[in-house]
Amino acid sequence: MSKGIFVTGAGxxxxxxxxRQxxxxxxxxxxxxxxxGPVGGGADGGQLRGAE
Incomplete structure (x- = not known):
């Protein structure tokens, strides 16, 4: 099973x-x-996908 991280307050x-880390x-x-809208302030180099 692959691991993941859930980050709140990433705006x-x-x-x-x-x-970023x-x-x-x-x-x-x-x-x-x-x-x-986008979270992370461009931390991903444009690879984050948003959902509403």
């Missing part, structure tokens, strides 16, 4: 930093943010 600040460490990352 800005510390959550974005944690998201998670993306570097594992293949599967689920990230949430308070506001609709």
């Amino acid at each position: 800005r600040g510390l959550g974005t930093d944690i998201l 998670a993306l570097a460490a594992v293949r599967r990352v689920v990230a949430t943010g308070r506001r609709p």
